[in-house]
Amino acid sequence: MAISGGIGFASAACExxxxxxxxxxxxxxxxxxxDVVELPLFALDIIAGGRVLPDQMKRLALAIGTRPFAFTAHGPVGVxxxxxxxxxxxxRIVAEAAIAAASELGVFRIVLHTGHIARADEGRIEAAYARQRDAFRALADVAERGGMSxxxxxIYVPDRGRIAPLPSQIAREIAAIAHPNVTGCLDFAHAALACAAEGADFPAEAKALAAISAHLHLHDCFADPAxxxxxxxxERVAYGLGDLHLPLGWGKLPWHNLMDELNFLPDALFLLELSAQYRFALPDGVVRARALAAAYERAQKQRAEA
Structure with a gap:
């Protein structure tokens, strides 16, 4: 089921x-x-040893039932x-299994994380990017055959011994992949944390990936990688440390400024991605996400009229 834009949330991830x-x-x-819910395929035990479990999939389909909204999916975080x-x-075997499961569930888009390498191997990062480009091209073909993008x-990797591409590099990699079935997913908090850790300009980095993203992950943080x-x-929340997946407004990300400054692909999805313990904040979060989407649309209209 395809939709044109919309507001939703990731089903609060827990085992x-x-x-x-x-x-x-x-x-x-x-x-x-x-309008949409993102299924946490990484937390549902539907894949074992790289193969989809048919009985678990039947039980999952029954649990989902018939719903009046569309579905996206988040693939395994360890990929x-x-x-x-x-x-x-x-x-690749695990990623392909997740794509097969998502297709069976009628998902129209699946999210996979970019990769990361040991900082000690940074001299070999171009080879790592090349491996990733080849892999994502192949996975995009698999996803397309399954009816999804x-x-x-x-991502933000808290281990300072590892390095992951900043959002602008991901944008360049997606351009180099040059596959019509591949776009970006901008996670604002991950971007803010990664930029703070690497001394990069958060608004500029977010802008680069936003321009090729139709999928947005919304959760708050303090951009503090300490x-x-x-x-x-x-206590991590009390100190404001790391990737907290907080309700909007609990952290300090400049949400409305970002809506004024960024450009997304048409029909971008605004999806809350809160930690499981913040399920109680989803109703307020949906209201806030709708307000952000409305603010973005107003900013776009003002730019068009200027």
């Missing part, structure tokens, strides 16, 4: 092999009248197409 959390989130999505050559086959998401000792997860 959910019996799909109870997913059912609750889909029911809530109906109540809130969203790393910049990894060592001897590991690429394993990554592929969106490549920017590594400090904490004792319970809530």
């Amino acid at each position: 959910d092999p019996d799909f109870e959390a997913l059912r609750r989130n889909l029911d809530l999505a109906e109540e809130l009248g969203v 790393n197409m910049m990894d060592a050559p001897d590991l690429l086959a394993r990554h 592929l969106a490549i998401e920017n 590594d400090m000792a904490i004792f319970v997860p809530s």
